[in-house]
Amino acid sequence: MSEKIEILVLPGDGIGTEVVPVAVAVMRAAAARTGLQLAFSEALIGGTAIDRTGSPLPDETVERARRARAVLLGAVGGPKWDALPTRERPERGLLGLRAALGLFANLRPALLFAPLADASSLKPELVAGLDLLIVRELTGGIYFGEPRGIETVNNERRGFNTDVYTEHEIDRIARVAFDLARKRNHRLCSVDKANVLEVTQLWREVVTGVGADYPDVELSHMYVDNAGMQLVRAPKQFDVMVTGNLFGDILSDVAAMLTGSLGMLPSASLAADGAGLYEPVHGSAPDIAGQDKANPLATILSAAMLFRYSLDAPAAADAIEAAVDRVLEAGYRTGDILGSGDRTGLRLVGTREMGERVIEQLESAP
Ligand code: IPM
Ligand code: MG
Numbered sequence: 001m002s003e004k005i006e007i008l009v010l011p012g013d014g015i016g017t018e019v020v021p022v023a024v025a026v027m028r029a030a031a032a033r034t035g036l037q038l039a040f041s042e043a044l045i046g047g048t049a050i051d052r053t054g055s056p057l058p059d060e061t062v063e064r065a066r067r068a069r070a071v072l073l074g075a076v077g078g079p080k081w082d083a084l085p086t087r088e089r090p091e092r093g094l095l096g097l098r099a100a101l102g103l104f105a106n107l108r109p110a111l112l113f114a115p116l117a118d119a120s121s122l123k124p125e126l127v128a129g130l131d132l133l134i135v136r137e138l139t140g141g142i143y144f145g146e147p148r149g150i151e152t153v154n155n156e157r158r159g160f161n162t163d164v165y166t167e168h169e170i171d172r173i174a175r176v177a178f179d180l181a182r183k184r185n186h187r188l189c190s191v192d193k194a195n196v197l198e199v200t201q202l203w204r205e206v207v208t209g210v211g212a213d214y215p216d217v218e219l220s221h222m223y224v225d226n227a228g229m230q231l232v233r234a235p236k237q238f239d240v241m242v243t244g245n246l247f248g249d250i251l252s253d254v255a256a257m258l259t260g261s262l263g264m265l266p267s268a269s270l271a272a273d274g275a276g277l278y279e280p281v282h283g284s285a286p287d288i289a290g291q292d293k294a295n296p297l298a299t300i301l302s303a304a305m306l307f308r309y310s311l312d313a314p315a316a317a318d319a320i321e322a323a324v325d326r327v328l329e330a331g332y333r334t335g336d337i338l339g340s341g342d343r344t345g346l347r348l349v350g351t352r353e354m355g356e357r358v359i360e361q362l363e364s365a366p
Contacts, residue, residue: 004039005311008068010061012046013090014284015294015351016074022355023072023299026323029359030307030316041068045097046076046090046284056093062100070310071097071277072303075284099139103269103277104169105176106138106248107305110235110255110265115328119260119339122232127258132238133184134255135177136248138269140169141199143245163199165244170206172272177242178214187218187239191227191247203244224251231255256281261336263295266302268309276310278302288335292350295334297324300358323361332357 007027011020024040031038043061050056056076065071076090086092097103111131117124145162152158174190181188190207192200204221211219222230224247230237231254243251256265265281280298288294301324308317331346333339334354338346349357 004037006068007038007040007306008064008071009040009042010045010065010071010073011042011048012074012076012093012284013048013078014075014286014289015282016046016076016284017048018289018292018294018351019280019296019299020072020074022296022351023303025355026300026320026358026362027072027303027306029362030303030320033319033362034313034316036311036313036316045073045093047078047081049093050081050084050088050090056088056090057096057100061093062097065097065101065277066275070275070306071101072299072306073097073277073279074299075280075282077284078286078289095143097277098269099144101275101277102139102271102273103275104137104139104272105173105270106136107180107268107270107309108134108136108248108252108255108265108281110134110252110259112259113264113325113328115325115331116260116264116337116339118341119337120258122235122258127235130235130258132235132255133180133240134248134252135173135180135240135242136252137165137169137173137242137244138248139245140165141245163197163244163246165199165203167202167206170203171210174207174210174242175213176270177240178210178217181217181240182214185239186216187220188214189220189222189227189238189241191222191224191241191243191251193224193247194221195223200244207242227251228254231258252281260339261295263298263334263336264301265298266300266305268302268305270309274310276306278306278310292352293335294351295336296351296355297334297358300324300355319362319365320358323358323365326361326365327354327357330357 011017142163145164262282269277304317304320307313
């Protein structure tokens with residue numbers, strides 16, 4: 001028998017603990033179909049890790065993440081830990097893991113499943129067929145720049161952060177984005193604020209330079225304010241977008257909403273050495289946690305990306321995505337994607353049932 005592939009599971013906080021087990025069940029079903037032998041184990045991160053160990057990212061979690069082939073994560077954070085200082089918050093666990101594993105390339109696809117065109121906040125014709133990919137730099141920029149902090153100067157407090165990118169950081173994320181554009185529609189839009197920020201003037205310069213190696217990809221540049229506007233005005237103009245950490249954080253939430261719900265958007269975070277972490281774009285949603293209401297599809301679709309990028313198993317990834325499509329086609333909806341229009345033929349289901357429906361479709365597919 002071939003050796004088992006280790007997958008580390010980090011449910012985290014809030015709805016993370018509900019959606020991750022559902023996605024793991026889907027992964028087991030997909031693996032069984034394709035003959036892959038997966039071994040799952042679980043570790044602590046975020047608020048739950050703070051409560052149990054005092055740290056949002058215990059060393060053991062980092063070590064086990066390094067040993068695993070890939071990591072599937074739920075979400076971190078919640079009101080319980082909101083009063084903690086920045087450096088001790090649950091979010092530090094996630095940011096620390098991204099840094100420890102060198103996960104600099106964050107892929108956030110926004111794909112509209114046809115049955116959900118009504119759930120989008122935009123008119124159906126603006127989003128029908130939408131398929132864009134945001135490539136967000138994930139281990140640099142203002143998220144990690146030093147100096148940072150809050151200090152007291154002249155009797156008043158002053159908060160500060162540093163937005164910083166080196167040439168090689170920009171070069172490597174640009175290459176990931178160009179390579180992905182090559183596999184898609186050969187168009188790349190780089191998003192910056194080069195009219196104001198020097199760090200993004202350098203960004204634009206380096207991305208343009210890398211573009212010389214990709215003459216077959218059409219490169220354009222856009223200021224981030226305009227990009228935000230264009231995303232809600234005419235999102236289908238985009239194929240691949242590449243941007244820094246903070247702009248990517250914001251634009252990917254905007255793009256997510258175009259697809260009907262933040263509950264639909266998966267992500268992959270990849271390192272140069274092949275490490276991969278997969279997580280939904282949404283957060284821990286404390287308002288609905290523990291009620292079997294959360295939409296597990298973003299995590300299930302993240303698991304599909306795990307098969308595609310970390311296990312080199314595109315057939316399993318395709319099978320999961322097709323199963324999700326059929327479940328939506330059949331009318332099953334969690335509350336967030338129910339839409340406000342005509343609900344004839346739709347059925348409201350909870351987190352667990354949504355997972356069961358996906359597995360049912362996976363198992364019945366030819
Ligand atoms: C995301 C989240 C995180 C981020 C938070 C939880 C630290 O918003 O993955 O988009 O800002 O990167
Ligand atoms: Mg975010």
